[in-house]
Amino acid sequence: MSTVPSGGNRPRSAARSPALTPPADAIAPVRHPDAPAPGELLGSHYAHCFGCGDEQPHGLHLQARAGEGVSITAEFTVRPSHQGAPGLAHGGVLATALDESLGALSWLLRVVAVTGKLETDFVRPVPVDSVLFLAAEATAVSGRKIFCSATGRLGSPEGPLALRADALFVEVKVDHFIDNGRPEEIRAAMADPDQVRRARAFEVNP
Numbered sequence: 001m002s003t004v005p006s007g008g009n010r011p012r013s014a015a016r017s018p019a020l021t022p023p024a025d026a027i028a029p030v031r032h033p034d035a036p037a038p039g040e041l042l043g044s045h046y047a048h049c050f051g052c053g054d055e056q057p058h059g060l061h062l063q064a065r066a067g068e069g070v071s072i073t074a075e076f077t078v079r080p081s082h083q084g085a086p087g088l089a090h091g092g093v094l095a096t097a098l099d100e101s102l103g104a105l106s107w108l109l110r111v112v113a114v115t116g117k118l119e120t121d122f123v124r125p126v127p128v129d130s131v132l133f134l135a136a137e138a139t140a141v142s143g144r145k146i147f148c149s150a151t152g153r154l155g156s157p158e159g160p161l162a163l164r165a166d167a168l169f170v171e172v173k174v175d176h177f178i179d180n181g182r183p184e185e186i187r188a189a190m191a192d193p194d195q196v197r198r199a200r201a202f203e204v205n206p
C-alpha cells in the first residue's frame with residue numbers, strides 16, 4: 001500500500017487522526033479502465049462548483065488533469081480576492097483548493113464521493129499571485145472509504161512545499177445530492193444534458 005505522495009516530510013500518520021489511517025485490510029485504489037488518460041483535462045463535475053465550475057464567477061476555477069494511477073495534478077493561481085492577511089492567501093481558500101483536487105480523484109475511480117474528513121498542514125505562507133501546483137493521489141480503499149493525500153507546491157511541481165493534506169472521502173449514491181440539495185438546483189442539474197453527461201462519467205444515473 002502506498003503512503004503519502006511526494007513532499008511529505010514525515011510519515012503521513014504521525015500527526016493525523018486515526019480515522020485517516022487505512023485499516024489493515026484496505027486495498028490499493030484501482031484506476032477505472034475508462035478513466036481519462038494521463039495528461040487529459042478532467043473538466044468540471046458541476047458548472048456552479050466553487051472549486052472547479054466554469055460558470056461560478058466567485059470560484060477558484062481549478063483545472064485538474066489526470067495523472068498516472070489514481071492521481072491528478074492541478075494548478076491554482078492565488079488572486080487578491082483570496083487574501084486572508086495582506087498579500088497572503090486565506091487558509092480556508094487553500095484548504096478548498098486541496099479539497100477540490102482530492103475530489104477530482106473521483107474521475108479516475110469513477111465513483112461519486114464526498115469529503116468526510118480533511119486535515120491540512122499549512123507549511124509555508126502563500127503570497128497573492130503565487131501559482132500553486134497541486135498533486136493528489138488516492139492511497140487506499142476500504143469499502144466506501146477512500147483514503148487520499150495531496151500537496152501544494154509554490155511556483156512549480158518541484159517548488160517549495162506549502163501545503164499538505166490527508167483526507168477521507170466516502171462513496172455516495174447520486175441520491176445523496178437529490179435528497180440533500182436544494183430542489184431548485186437539483187431540478188436545474190437534472191434538466192441540463194451537459195450535467196447529466198458529467199454525472200454519467202461517474203457511472204451514476206440521475
Ligand SMILES: CCCCC/C=C\C/C=C\C/C=C\C/C=C\CCCC(=O)SCCNC(=O)CCNC(=O)[C@H](O)C(C)(C)COP(=O)(O)OP(=O)(O)OC[C@H]1O[C@@H](n2cnc3c(N)ncnc32)[C@H](O)[C@@H]1OP(=O)(O)O
Nearest residue numbers: 019045099100103112113114115116117170177189199206
Ligand atoms: C442530479 C444531480 C447530480 C449532481 C452530481 C454531479 C456530479 C457528481 C459527481 C461528483 C461530485 C462529487 C463530489 C464533489 C467533488 C469535489 C468537491 C470537493 C469535495 C467536497 O467538498 S464534498 C462536500 C463536503 N462534504 C460533505 O458535504 C459530506 C457531508 N457528510 C455526509 O454526507 C456524510 O457524513 C457521509 C456521506 C460523509 C457519510 O455518511 P454515511 O451515512 O453515508 O456513511 P457513514 O456515516 O456510515 O460513514 C461510512 C464510513 O465512513 C466513516 N466516516 C464518515 N465520515 C467520517 C469522518 N468525518 N471521520 C471519520 N470517519 C468517517 C464512517 O466511520 C464509516 O466507516 P466504517 O464503514 O468503517 O464504519
